[in-house]
Amino acid sequence: MVSAAPPQVLVVDDDAGIRAVLERGLGLEGFAVAAVADGTSALEAFAEGAPDAVVLDVGLPDINGRAVCARLRARGIATPILVLSARDQVDDRIAGLEAGADDYLVKPFVLEELAARLRALLRRGTGAAPATPAPExxxxxxxxxxxxxxxxxxxxxxxxxxxxxxxxxxxxxxxxxxxxxxxxxxxxxxxxxxxxxxxxxxxxxxxxxxxxxxxxxxxxxxxxxxxxxxxxxx
Known part of the structure; x- marks a missing residue:
């Protein structure tokens, strides 16, 4: 029996330390992780193939997280996006959600919480249809x-x-x-x-x-x- 491939998660954060922690931590949680440092690289990564989920910092140095999210949604990309923000970045966090992000976590956060939310968002996005479909x-x-x-x-x-x-x-x-x-x-x-x-x-x-x-x-x-x-x- 062939085991399922691990979910592909794209981490977008300009802090090298956070990228390293998330790459290692989410890897241990069973995710395949790719990490980039800015919004431009995040958008380019989608050109090569959409990941299963995105962990997106809102305070990026070039294109902010809101703009990245808005551009992805404008392309019709429905990949779950979980935004990260510092406690004093409330406006940016809200802007990211308004642009189409699915949820947010405030730094510092517990890795297990992030992993659990990603799994839930992935299940919600790719779950099997019920035996009796609800009216559309x-x-x-x-x-x-x-x-x-x-x-x-x-x-x-x-x-x-x-x-x-x-x-x-x-x-x-x-x-x-x-x-x-x-x-x-x-x-x-x-x-x-x-x-x-x-x-x-x-x-x-x-x-x-x-x-x-x-x-x-x-x-x-x-x-x-x-x-x-x-x-x-x-």
Missing amino acids: VVRAGELVVDLAAHVATWEGADLGLTRRELELLEALARNAGIVLERRRLLELVWGYDFETDTNVVDVFVSYVRRKLDRIGAPALIHTVRGVGFVLRVP
């Missing part, structure tokens, strides 16, 4: 989420969602009227079936709310304090 078009009032077309609309107006925003809205719309805990949303949208200290659900909910508001949609996503979120159709 989800409707909740005037909200339509079309997974096949990768688009969500309100009264026919395109919300312009990123892939992860679309998946979050789909999970909420499919369970309209049901309060979903943050932990459950992490499972459904990010594939995280383990405890993790992240506010990524809240961040992405704020992005989706902003885009709904931009096209004049009513307040659809409501916060249930201490629990999670629910989508209610007025």
Whole structure:
């Protein structure tokens, strides 16, 4: 029996020490790692073949992480991207997520946490289809989420969602009227079936709310304090 090839991870960080730690650490965790020091090299690496996942520092010396992420998404590349940032790089981190990154970790971080998140994102991106596929078009009032077309609309107006925003809205719309805990949303949208200290659900909910508001949609996503979120159709 031929064993599966290890997942290919591209590490993009201008700090040589971090690159060395991640190359060794992720290698021991079962990943095949390539590392580059700047955004230009990261984009060039994709020209040679897309990796399975990317660990991307937002504070790069040439093309920042947001621009790298935006250019990859503009090419139609759906590779999971996890951004890294220093604690004082909040604006850059948010910009990276808005440009299409899937999650973030703040430096310093625990290597095991990074590896676990990468595995979950990879499972979410390449998991086998369920025996009974869920409907690809989800409707909740005037909200339509079309997974096949990768688009969500309100009264026919395109919300312009990123892939992860679309998946979050789909999970909420499919369970309209049901309060979903943050932990459950992490499972459904990010594939995280383990405890993790992240506010990524809240961040992405704020992005989706902003885009709904931009096209004049009513307040659809409501916060249930201490629990999670629910989508209610007025």
